[in-house]
Amino acid sequence: MVDYLIIGGGVIGSFIAYELAPVGSVSLIEKESDLSQVQTTHNSALVHSPVLITPDKGELKAKFAIEGNRFYQEHAEALGIPVLKNGAFLVAKTDEEMAHAKAYLENAKARGIHDAHILSAAAMMIAEPNLKDDIKGGLNLPTAMTADTYQLSKTLERHAKAHGAMFYMNEAVMDIEVTADGFTVHTTNGTYAAKHIINAAGVFAETIASMVEQDVPYKTRPHRGEYYVLSPQAKGWVHKTLFPMPNKITKGILVIPQPDGTIRLGPTSTYQESLTDDTPTDEGLNAVKAGIEDLVKHIPMDTVIDTYVGIRATTDYHDFYIKRSVEHPNFIHVAGIDSPGVTAAPAIAQYVKTLIHA
Ligand SMILES: Cc1cc2nc3c(=O)[nH]c(=O)nc-3n(C[C@H](O)[C@H](O)[C@H](O)COP(=O)(O)OP(=O)(O)OC[C@H]3O[C@@H](n4cnc5c(N)ncnc54)[C@H](O)[C@@H]3O)c2cc1C
Incomplete structure (x- = not known):
């Protein structure tokens, strides 16, 4: 036994x-x-900054995001886990979104997270010149990374x-x-x-x-998320994971550089009955494209090598x-x-x- x-x-x-x-x-x-x-x-492979995983999303989620992020920071390389410690930007496009970014920061400080800070639009554009020109600024999230899962x-x-x-x-x-x-x-x-x-x-x-x-x-309430994958030829187009301002339900459509040099674009979030249907759809992929076009420019869609769907194990x-x-x-x-x-x-x-x- x-x-x-x-x-x-x-x-x-x-x-x-x-x-x-x-x-x-x-x-x-x-x-x-x-x-x-x-x-x-079949996901974004992000080790999230705990700043974005707030307790309203679930007390365990928020607590474990802090502890899990710390684990990867301290032990990933020693254990032999391939990670890309590139950090993330949360991008605000309006004054209202800038106020949300500040609220995330205050909330994080109250939870004992002190490594995020506000960035001006100019500072963000220096680091990521392919962000859209109309951004207002946002948050620097230095502890975000991606892992080869x-x-x-x-x-x-x-x-x-x-x-x-x-x-x-x-x-x-x-x-x-x-x-x-x-x-x-x-x-x-x-x-x-x-x-x-x-x-x-x-x-x-x-x-x-x-x-x-x-x-x-x-x-179980499965939610599908659809993605494009760009080849390592697109490396250098962006450096950090780029987030739009999340809404109440999702973190939005992201640009996510990976440890192997590929870049993932996505995901959508749509309820589906099936636990296994992972066929990409035109509707989903068009939603990814529209979301990305709102965030960044000069998108190298000629380097797309794959699309895929991940199914979130969400419950009620x-x-x-x-x-x-x-x-x-x-x-x-x-x-x-x-x-x-x-x-x-x-x-x-x-x-x-x-x-x-x-
Ligand atoms: C679109 C999307 C984006 C996401 N992005 C992120 C992100 O950026 N960062 C993050 O932290 N999290 C993210 N997640 C969440 C993360 O991917 C999951 O929380 C995590 O992978 C769950 O791991 P798991 O081992 O529970 O599930 P799974 O990886 O699904 O593993 C469950 C395993 O159980 C096996 N299994 C099922 N039934 C049986 C059976 N009867 N007998 C034997 N084996 C069985 C399956 O084959 C499977 O391998 C995302 C998820 C999705 C779908």
Whole structure:
């Protein structure tokens, strides 16, 4: 019998394996042929500045964004995680947006975050000459960075395996039985006995939870995000991640340089029924283009090499849902991990460890 069976090998499952492997036996089950083939690599790959992850978006999200950002700042290179520590600009285009930028700054200071500051339009244009000429200024967010999220998971896998963790790919969890001393997990390849289950199945977390819970305490509300990818030929067009002023629902359409030299443009945010439909649409991609044209000029669309869609594992719960099951307390829900899940992942894993051992 294994101490901890983790379902799902995205960034969350991988970080939890990394955190738990030194304290007990770990098996991780992933239905795809490799780690992080779903949400974790179909996103903006940003380690967000915690300035933009305010508590109204969810108390855990805001707290874990601070702790997660700090983890990447301090440990990414030492662990072998490829990151691009390029910072971000939050761009204001009107006086009203400039007032919002100042409000973000005040809010951040009240939360103990002191590294952001206001920039004039002139200072921003010197750093990023391809911003639109009509900008008013904005915020400098120096702790934002991007991570190679596939390599991140593979790095965590290596560290977890060094402590004896087992990772099983190409194996889907099909059913879970509750037993006297834990659980029996049936997969497409076999059967596992486990004392604890950690449900890190992303957009399928509700499906997995319904295998043990009479009433799953959240409902999945998937939201698609569409992107263009520019080739490394576009390198130098922009340097920092560029954000428009976020609205109440989304952070808007961004320009996001990556550690491998590519640049991502996106994402949109649209509700969809399907958990798996990731086909790009003209409507989505046109919305990306329109958003980008509002922010920057001389857009090198001739260097587009790809488009893709990521599906956010959003639920109807107002925050990440990370709790023990009420019905079966050794089953841990790690659900509703939409943005900023990559940023928060190190802190989520530590929280799960504490939750299990409380
Ligand atoms: C458009 C978009 C933009 C985003 N941008 C950012 C950003 O810039 N910064 C940030 O911090 N966060 C961002 N996020 C959020 C971030 O990507 C997610 O929070 C994070 O990747 C969630 O990781 P996960 O491991 O929970 O999910 P996933 O990566 O989806 O992993 C879940 C895994 O479970 C597996 N699985 C499912 N069912 C089963 C089963 N039955 N048996 C076995 N395995 C199973 C899946 O195959 C999958 O690999 C974004 C998300 C999206 C969609």
